Amino acid sequence: xxxxxxxxxxxxxxxxxxxxxxxxxxxxxxxxxxxxxxxxxxxxxxxxxxxxxxxxxxxxxxxxxxxxxxxxxxxxxxxxxxxxxxxxxxxxxxxxxxxxxxxxxxxxxxxxxxxxxxxxxxxxxxxxxxxxxxxxxxxxxxxxxxxxxxxxxxxxxxxxxxxxxxxxxxxxxxxxxxxxxxxxxxxxxxxxxxxxxxxxxxxxxxxxxxxxxxxxxxxxxxxxxxxxxxxxxxxxxxxxxxxxxxxxxxxxxxxxxxxxxxxxxxxxxxxxxxxxxxxxxxxxxxxxxxxx
Numbered sequence: 468x469x470x471x472x473x474x475x476x477x478x479x480x481x482x483x484x485x486x487x488x489x490x491x492x493x494x495x496x497x498x499x500x501x502x503x504x505x506x507x508x509x510x511x512x513x514x515x516x517x518x519x520x521x522x523x524x525x526x527x528x529x530x531x532x533x534x535x536x537x538x539x540x541x542x543x544x545x546x547x548x549x550x551x552x553x554x555x556x557x558x559x560x561x562x563x564x565x566x567x568x569x570x571x572x573x574x575x576x577x578x579x580x581x582x583x584x585x586x587x588x589x590x591x592x593x594x595x596x597x598x599x600x601x602x603x604x605x606x607x608x609x610x611x612x613x614x615x616x617x618x619x620x621x622x623x624x625x626x627x628x629x630x631x632x633x634x635x636x637x638x639x640x641x642x643x644x645x646x647x648x649x650x651x652x653x654x655x656x657x658x659x660x661x662x663x664x665x666x667x668x669x670x671x672x673x674x675x676x677x678x679x680x681x682x683x684x685x686x687x688x689x690x691x692x693x694x695x696x697x698x699x700x701x702x703x704x705x706x707x708x709x710x711x712x713x714x715x716x717x718x719x720x721x722x723x724x725x726x727x728x729x730x731x732x733x734x735x736x737x738x739x740x741x742x743x744x745x746x747x748x749x750x751x752x753x754x755x756x757x758x759x
Contacts, residue, residue, distance in 0.1 A: 473497055477524035479507065480531030484622055487629030488666035489528055500524065509553035519560035526673055527561050528569040529554060537721035539597035546596055551603035558610035568611035569669055574620040576602045579725025584658065584689060586731045587681045595722035615672055617684035620730060621659040624752050639696050643705050652692040653712035658685035658729045661748035671740040682735045686745040689729035698746060702753045
């Protein structure tokens, strides 16, 4: 793939938060073929192969995922079908088309016992069915002739024309704006990914023809969810936010979550794309929400 040329980019899972951001970021400079959930059944290997054969992409970007962490414990086949075996089908289709594959993974592949941000070479140790399915997806992505595996975390934001924002950040924002109580973890450390920045990083890697491989695609820095919520309240000019600090040990989950899951993104910066800080990303997110 030559740096600088116009690419045909097939975006799978284009109707989701991240998928919509990738489509928006790429469509002005490249030819984008968007596949929503209704247009392509990723659990059907033959359908995946046929769709990619017809699309003839230079790049396949897989934004589809089974993200119900607790639900995966009771629906392991569903999680594995989307997070692992569908990635295998896309990697094989990329091989047939001699295309590059971009696949997104997660911080959950780590056990959360670290005290410093994880780097790409740190040992993985998934502690849930969801996490294991995502790690398998990373391995299957390597079947493509050229693959970028981008670990993202705590996705937030909304792309122009994309679906409504959802997730922890949006829930906290709504509670703050409405004066309601927001329960936030004071001991879970994260490096969130603003979908706009994640999409820009993806395109930058492709356009720069960066070395393929595994990258941590998160905003720079780390914070607890309580620190994140406090910064969000400041940006929203909420003087007396009703933030209730809770600890992970006091909340019962079906599936284990990593307690410390900050990721280091120095490798991404070395490849030519420096991610904004999580504070800068959050400020951009709030500005866009206020303007919309």
